[in-house]
Amino acid sequence: MRKPVRSPIRRRHPAQKRAQETVSAILDAVIRLLKRSDASGITTNSIAQTAGVSIGSIYQYFPDKRAIFIALHERHIEEVDRVLQRKIGESAGEPLDRLVSHLMDGMIEVHASDPELAALLDSEVPHRADQAREFPLRLHGPLRKALLPHAKDLGGAVKLDLRAFLLANMLEAFGHAVVLRRPPALSQRNARIESCKAILACLKS
Numbered sequence: 001m002r003k004p005v006r007s008p009i010r011r012r013h014p015a016q017k018r019a020q021e022t023v024s025a026i027l028d029a030v031i032r033l034l035k036r037s038d039a040s041g042i043t044t045n046s047i048a049q050t051a052g053v054s055i056g057s058i059y060q061y062f063p064d065k066r067a068i069f070i071a072l073h074e075r076h077i078e079e080v081d082r083v084l085q086r087k088i089g090e091s092a093g094e095p096l097d098r099l100v101s102h103l104m105d106g107m108i109e110v111h112a113s114d115p116e117l118a119a120l121l122d123s124e125v126p127h128r129a130d131q132a133r134e135f136p137l138r139l140h141g142p143l144r145k146a147l148l149p150h151a152k153d154l155g156g157a158v159k160l161d162l163r164a165f166l167l168a169n170m171l172e173a174f175g176h177a178v179v180l181r182r183p184p185a186l187s188q189r190n191a192r193i194e195s196c197k198a199i200l201a202c203l204k205s
Contacts, residue, residue, distance in 0.1 A: 019061075022053060022057055022061070023061050023071070025051045025053060026047060026048075026051045026053065026057070026061070026062070026068065027071060027072050027075060028051070029047050029048075029050035029051035029052075030042065030047055030068055030069070030072055031072070031120075033046060033047065033050055034117075035116060035117075035120070039069070043065070044058050044059070044062075044065055044068075047065075047068065072121070073121065076117075076121055079110055080107075080110050080135065081138060081139070083106045083110045084103065084106050084107070084110075084139060084142070084171075085142060086106070087103050087106035088102075088142055088143070088145075090102055091103070091146065093149075096147075096150045096154075096200065096203070097196070097200055099146060099147075099150070100167075100196050100200055100203075101196055103143075103167075103171055104171065104175065104192055104195060104196050104199070105192075107172075107174070107175025107176075107179075108175060108178055108179055108188070108192060111175060111179040111180065112179050112188075115179050115180060118176070118179065119180050122176065122180065135171075136165065136168035136172060137168075139168050140161075140164050140168055141164075143164040143167050143168050144160050144161060144164035147160055147163050147164055147203075148160060153204065154203055154204065163203055166202055166203060167199065167203060170195075170198070170199045170202060171199070174195035174199065177191070177195070178191045178195055
């Protein structure tokens with residue numbers, strides 16, 4: 001028996017500054033609630049109360065709680081992509097090791113600013129947008145372009161798709177690990193340095 005296809009969540013996207021501030025307040029309220037209890041215990045009423053908005057304001061922008069969780073994921077995804085794109089731009093003309101270092105710094109920056117939230121998004125928040133692409137697929141094109149000037153050292157242009165695939169997946173894994181899954185005896189600095197070495201070794205192998 002075929003599984004029913006879930007209809008995409010439709011929500012109103014705010015255009016005016018005041019509406020954008022309302023949506024941000026709603027998402028920030030969800031974060032505060034997540035840090036106090038698990039996602040299953042959060043209701044639209046508790047979100048509205050914490051955000052200081054009416055329940056009508058919630059439903060003006062979000063049809064249900066699932067849509068709010070999806071929007072929270074989307075905001076995080078946009079921040080990750082924005083920071084990584086900036087780091088790619090800052091690395092133009094730099095050696096390969098500096099590119100990798102900048103990218104790792106970007107992953108650490110976006111997750112270390114609120115590691116508790118990063119961990120919650122990774123494990124607790126139950127919904128992602130159905131159409132959302134995973135990090136390695138979203139960043140494949142920009143990372144491939146960033147590696148192009150280093151193609152000669154990476155096995156030639158024919159290997160760039162493979163190298164970009166490896167770089168994206170290792171950045172995601174090590175970036176989360178350095179911030180969220182590091183043993184207490186290992187400093188963030190040393191974890192970052194060794195992660196960059198591992199990525200470079202794999203890219204050049």
